[in-house]
Amino acid sequence: MLKRHRFSYPVNVSSMYDHGWRNITNIDFSKPCIEQGRLSPSSASRPGVKWLVMDACSLTFEDASFDTAIDKGTLDAIACSEAFDWFLSRMARSIVRVLRPGGIWVCVSFTPPEIALPLLEECKEWEVEVEKWRSFWMYVGRKRGI
Numbered sequence: 433m434l435k436r437h438r439f440s441y442p443v444n445v446s447s448m449y450d451h452g453w454r455n456i457t458n459i460d461f462s463k464p465c466i467e468q469g470r471l472s473p474s475s476a477s478r479p480g481v482k483w484l485v486m487d488a489c490s491l492t493f494e495d496a497s498f499d500t501a502i503d504k505g506t507l508d509a510i511a512c513s514e515a516f517d518w519f520l521s522r523m524a525r526s527i528v529r530v531l532r533p534g535g536i537w538v539c540v541s542f543t544p545p546e547i548a549l550p551l552l553e554e555c556k557e558w559e560v561e562v563e564k565w566r567s568f569w570m571y572v573g574r575k576r577g578i
């Protein structure tokens with residue numbers, strides 16, 4: 433399953449857009465980070481991409497409103513924080529809520545599964561697989577249901 437996903441998800445906004453992805457929404461709870469993305473030249477040439485200040489542990493999107501969620505650096509930032517176990521569990525529940533049944537979360541991470549996997553798997557509404565890829569871990573979570 434991971435092999436099938438691995439090459440289908442270019443993990444930056446520009447290359448996703450250029451591969452035909454639309455309805456892309458980026459979030460970060462840092463306003464400067466979001467402003468930098470929104471104002472970047474690559475964003476100007478790719479209309480319709482949304483940039484929102486939002487906490488990944490408390491997403492405000494509607495239930496089941498996304499097919500795919502891609503994490504690049506957020507899990508790792510949270511894993512370095514105090515009380516990371518509480519935040520990681522919250523992030524997992526928040527992501528699962530906004531994924532449609534069958535939807536997937538893809539995360540390229542430096543955080544080893546010994547730390548992250550038990551916390552991600554506390555949420556029973558998805559299945560999470562992990563595989564080593566070069567110096568990274570590739571996590572893929574699939575929300576149960578069709």
Ligand SMILES: C[S@@+](CC[C@H](N)C(=O)[O-])C[C@H]1O[C@@H](n2cnc3c(N)ncnc32)[C@H](O)[C@@H]1O
Nearest residue numbers: 460461462465486487488489504505506509510
């Ligand atoms: C390593 S940076 C990655 C930034 C960006 N995703 C990228 O790929 O270039 C980690 C980011 O996670 C953000 N972050 C940390 N905790 C977060 C949370 N709970 N909700 C949203 N963003 C968070 C930080 O503000 C920081 O911008």
